[in-house]
Amino acid sequence: xxxxxxxxxxxxxxxxxxxxxxxxxxxxxxxxxxxxxxxxxxxxxxxxxxxxxxxxxxxxxxxxxxxxxxxxxxxxxxxxxxxxxxxxxxxxxxxxxxxxxxxxxxxxxxxxxxxxxxxxxxxxxxxxxxxxxxxxxxxxxxxxxxxxxxxxxxxxxxxxxxxxxxxxxxxxxxxxxxxxxxxxxxxxxxxxxxxxxxxxxxxxxxxxxxxxxxxxxxxxxxxxxxxxxxxxxxxxxxxxxxxxxxxxxxxxxxxxxxxxxxxxxxxxxxxxxxxxxxxxxxxxxxxxxxxxxxxxxxxxxxxxxxxxxxxxxxxxxxxxxxxxxxxxxxxxxxxxxxxxxxxxxxxxxxxxxxxxxxxxxxxxxxxxxxxxxxxxxxxxxxxxxxxxxxxxxxxxxxxxxxxxxxxxxxxxxxxxxxxxxxxxxxxxxxxxxxxxxxxxxxxxxxxxxxxxxxxxxxxxxxxxxxxx
Amino acid sequence: xxxxxxxxxxxxxxxxxxxxxxxxxxxxxxxxxxxxxxxxxxxxxxxxxxxxxxxxxxxxxxxxxxxxxxxxxxxxxxxxxxxxxxxxxxxxxxxxxxxxxxxxxxxxxxxxxxxxxxxxxxxxxxxxxxxxxxxxxxxxxxxxxxxxxxxxxxxxxxxxxxxxxxxxxxxxxxxxxxxxxxxxxxxxxxxxxxxxxxxxxxxxxxxxxxxxxxxxxxxxxxxxxxxxxxxxxxxxxxxxxxxxxxx
Numbered sequence: 001x002x003x004x005x006x007x008x009x010x011x012x013x014x015x016x017x018x019x020x021x022x023x024x025x026x027x028x029x030x031x032x033x034x035x036x037x038x039x040x041x042x043x044x045x046x047x048x049x050x051x052x053x054x055x056x057x058x059x060x061x062x063x064x065x066x067x068x069x070x071x072x073x074x075x076x077x078x079x080x081x082x083x084x085x086x087x088x089x090x091x092x093x094x095x096x097x098x099x100x101x102x103x104x105x106x107x108x109x110x111x112x113x114x115x116x117x118x119x120x121x122x123x124x125x126x127x128x129x130x131x132x133x134x135x136x137x138x139x140x141x142x143x144x145x146x147x148x149x150x151x152x153x154x155x156x157x158x159x160x161x162x163x164x165x166x167x168x169x170x171x172x173x174x175x176x177x178x179x180x181x182x183x184x185x186x187x188x189x190x191x192x193x194x195x196x197x198x199x200x201x202x203x204x205x206x207x208x209x210x211x212x213x214x215x216x217x218x219x220x221x222x223x224x225x226x227x228x229x230x231x232x233x234x235x236x237x238x239x240x241x242x243x244x245x246x247x248x249x250x251x252x253x254x255x256x257x258x259x260x261x262x263x264x265x266x267x268x269x270x271x272x273x274x275x276x277x278x279x280x281x282x283x284x285x286x287x288x289x290x291x292x293x294x295x296x297x298x299x300x301x302x303x304x305x306x307x308x309x310x311x312x313x314x315x316x317x318x319x320x321x322x323x324x325x326x327x328x329x330x331x332x333x334x335x336x337x338x339x340x341x342x343x344x345x346x347x348x349x350x351x352x353x354x355x356x357x358x359x360x361x362x363x364x365x366x367x368x369x370x371x372x373x374x375x376x377x378x379x380x381x382x383x384x385x386x387x388x389x390x391x392x393x394x395x396x397x398x399x400x401x402x403x404x405x406x407x408x409x410x411x412x413x414x415x416x417x418x419x420x421x422x423x424x425x426x427x428x429x430x431x432x433x434x435x436x437x438x439x440x441x442x443x444x445x446x447x448x449x450x451x452x453x454x455x456x457x458x459x460x461x462x463x464x465x466x467x468x
Numbered sequence: 469x470x471x472x473x474x475x476x477x478x479x480x481x482x483x484x485x486x487x488x489x490x491x492x493x494x495x496x497x498x499x500x501x502x503x504x505x506x507x508x509x510x511x512x513x514x515x516x517x518x519x520x521x522x523x524x525x526x527x528x529x530x531x532x533x534x535x536x537x538x539x540x541x542x543x544x545x546x547x548x549x550x551x552x553x554x555x556x557x558x559x560x561x562x563x564x565x566x567x568x569x570x571x572x573x574x575x576x577x578x579x580x581x582x583x584x585x586x587x588x589x590x591x592x593x594x595x596x597x598x599x600x601x602x603x604x605x606x607x608x609x610x611x612x613x614x615x616x617x618x619x620x621x622x623x624x625x626x627x628x629x630x631x632x633x634x635x636x637x638x639x640x641x642x643x644x645x646x647x648x649x650x651x652x653x654x655x656x657x658x659x660x661x662x663x664x665x666x667x668x669x670x671x672x673x674x675x676x677x678x679x680x681x682x683x684x685x686x687x688x689x690x691x692x693x694x695x696x697x698x699x700x701x702x703x704x705x706x707x708x709x710x711x712x713x714x715x
Contacts, residue, residue: 358650438657
């Protein structure tokens with residue numbers, strides 16, 4: 001099997017920071033603003049913490065009976081005239097979708113945002129087979145035109161500035177490169193996309209939730225693009241991850257209240273559309289996709305990551321994400337949630353993601369369904385370390401640290417030698433391989449005359465002056 | 469009250485003044501303090517890198533050093549958090565469990581165990597910014613996390629308000645991570661440094677003359693960045709402030 005190269009998020013983040021003095025500060029400021037809005041929205045719901053509790057329980061309950069709920073969903077959806085397909089992995093998903101289009105002679109498709117379809121690499125698969133695929137979510141469309149994957153699961157182009165987008169649109173859809181007014185840019189794209197909507201033979205969406213008890217699924221957008229797509233061509237294909245199930249419609253009363261408040265600080269997405277069967281004369285298909293989810297469900301320490309409802313709040317709150325940019329993670333799912341979903345999908349390729357974190361814990365506290373993200377990042381470090389999936393040098397350094405810290409005598413000797421070096425030859429110490437990653441950005445502290453332990457032995461057990 | 473003094477490895481080596489302040493502060497408050505001379509570390513450097521086998525070596529020394537103490541008190545929220553939540557590379561014997569339960573961070577110990585009402589020996593007539601570290605807030609619960617909706621509290625602020633002359637400076641992002649993150653400060657250097665500078669500037673922008681915290685590690689990182697970037701602000705551990713100011 002072809003092995004994908006290991007993603008190095010720290011190096012890519014360093015490039016994101018170094019590119020100029022605009023992008024990284026803007027990325028941080030915008031996402032922090034969303035965190036502030038989320039806090040305000042949450043404060044406005046007095047039972048917020050109780051909602052989080054309930055949401056967590058609903059998600060855990062559902063994951064515990066996923067097989068039964070999936071079959072219930074299939075049964076009810078088919079009764080409504082929705083064709084339900086099952087895909088074991090990305091390849092099966094893409095073939096099912098392609099076969100649907102080929103059988104009906106569809107050569108052009110409009111799609112709304114779906115992380116699952118990104119995960120499956122669906123667009124390149126279809127395009128290689130002669131089907132034109134157009135993203136209709138503004139942010140996704142920007143990324144598609146720029147040949148980049150999404151940089152954020154909710155706001156795919158959040159790492160770009162208005163000027164970047166004006167230049168891109170001028171190049172790709174012929175708008176005025178000098179006009180970066182958001183209204184003008186949006187209107188230019190709206191016009192360009194209208195042609196694609198009208199030409200499309202099919203529409204594709206993802207789903208935020210699929211209701212077992214009714215067989216309906218729910219798509220949340222702020223642009224109405226999914227609804228326009230579903231209203232024009234007669235064929236609608238939705239890709240739905242098997243973890244998106246909720247038992248009953250009433251459970252949406254908890255989850256939908258949390259989703260957009262957590263994502264953007266707005267009470268609800270502008271469009272929360274329930275699709276409950278094909279239009280008259282039309283067709284509706286649902287592809288239920290596993291792609292590693294049932295394997296994850298079987299891993300006790302990591303299964304709770306399947307509770308995620310993809311709101312992106314963990315990314316907005318994560319300072320490492322805000323200063324790194326989403327593309328640094330080289331993964332469809334970036335930020336804290338990506339750090340635990342990435343290695344679950346490809347342990348080798350994404351082995352550095354759990355280490356691109358300070359374990360600050362903000363993700364766990366902000367998560368609307370209480371995924372213990374930070375603890376799972378640490379748990380992944382344990383798995384990767386035990387499986388020798390960490391760089392050899394780092395592993396040896398950590399083991400050496402363990403030896404030193406496991407012996408009072410050795411630690412004392414190292415402390416003393418280190419302090420002497422710091423006092424006598426700070427330049428040599430600063431330039432050493434061990435410390436240069438520290439001193440590249442920070443000055444070293446001055447060396448104290450004695451360690452605490454030496455002070456204690458001198459002052460409290462013996463005699464001397466009271467000066468450290 | 470008898471307590472074992474826990475001086476984390478880097479405090480011992482680089483910031484003995486923080487250890488001295490912690491010791492003196494406890495003694496002022498009438499605590500009988502012993503310092504187990506053969507202690508090393510909480511085991512966090514290997515543990516947070518996922519190396520449980522190496523962490524176990526340090527954990528064993530920790531438990532052995534403090535097995536006899538009624539309480540273990542140290543000037544580091546991060547290390548106390550490690551002991552409390554993650555000292556699990558060892559078999560969880562009665563000794564291990566007891567030591568984990570008995571370990572406190574200094575502010576927590578003053579606030580919750582000793583229930584200190586006043587600190588008459590203190591005076592710190594300065595504008596001070598409090599760096600609410602991740603370990604203080606989301607780790608050991610010294611303050612309400614900004615993400616969670618509920619009554620707000622901050623035990624470190626409660627104590628700082630008892631210090632004569634001290635003015636607490638409000639900042640924009642009250643409990644944002646400074647980017648230290650243990651080995652992340654080395655492996656994620658560029659991001660770590662940006663996060664650190666953002667924290668320093670938040671305090672400086674609001675007129676802080678000093679930045680204080682319960683975590684020496686965060687302060688070391690922030691001080692190193694402030695010095696490199698020539699920001700005009702000084703750093704002091706909270707134990708030093710509560711003990712009457714830096715020596």
